[in-house]
Amino acid sequence: MTDVYLLSGFLGSGKTSLLVNLIQHIREQGLKPAVLMNEFGAISIDSDTVGDSKDVPLKELLNGCICCTGSEKTEAQLQGLLEEYEVDVILIETTGAAHPVEALDAVYSPLFADRLDVKGIVTVADAKRWIERHTMSPQIRALFMEQIKHAHLLVLNKTDLLTESQLATVSMELANFNENAPIIQTSNAQVSFAYIEETLQKLQHLPTKPIISGKNLPLSSKLIVLEKPVQKEHFEQWVKALPDTVYRMKGYVPVEGASHPFLFQYAYGMVNWLPEYVKMDPSLVVIGEGIKDLEYVYPSSKQS
CATH class of the missing domain: 3.30.1220.10 (CobW-like, C-terminal domain)
Known part of the structure; x- marks a missing residue:
């Protein structure tokens, strides 16, 4: 079985920083990581950064959301990773416009259900953006909140931009909003893979059906x-x-x-x-x- 971790979070929250950090930690454990990245635009930028990690297999989904038009492509790319490489862990970074539950649903394919062990959704939450979430348009704020609501583990990132009082308030509000997800406070998305691995092992229930659609977002x-x-x-x-x-x-x-x-x-x-x-x-x-x-x-x- 190949372990799969889905990295979610709004645009600019720090998902790619987390991804690069986790790749390093996984390799230090003697494991072989692979990456599936979902880019929103027609050219690849973030994946160029990840490409600096030598010998890490990388597949990309361009010009579409993994949870909307990209389901079949997601299957094909995952199939490619499994067939072409020997990997222990697959990290999937979704675009910031993806609803996490739908993205998770796209990964569950009968083609390789017996080969993937989906560990859960790790959502990177921008601490400052949470404070100012009321300035977003209603639809975008709803997506931002849904990404946090359906996380199995919350990485509260950019905490260095907040005062101690603000950080305490944000942490409490997030804990009340998503009562089941452990929260780790980070700067530059620095968190060990071992912590994520151990934390998600303790959680038993994963959502398997999409709840809302991200297709009509104005992004x-x-x-x-x-x-x-x-x-x-x-x-x-x-x-x-x-x-x-x-x-x-x-x-x-x-x-x-x-x-x-x-x-x-x-x-x-x-x-x-x-x-x-x-x-x-x-x-x-x-x-x-x-x-x-x-x-x-x-x-x-x-x-x-």
């Missing part, structure tokens, strides 16, 4: 191709001026004076630039609501 993704290098300061000003309905941006941004594009990530008002040492296509995936007409406008020559 969408858009690919922006950057045709020339940007001025870093101007680009960050553009990002800061975006509406709150832009939840996540991930991509490779060419910057004036740099030989290679930077890996750029944005989540919940915070930006992160990481240098790249190989040539990457300059494109940016934006995830949010009402982003159809969103474009980056270069400054005029006078502004330059």
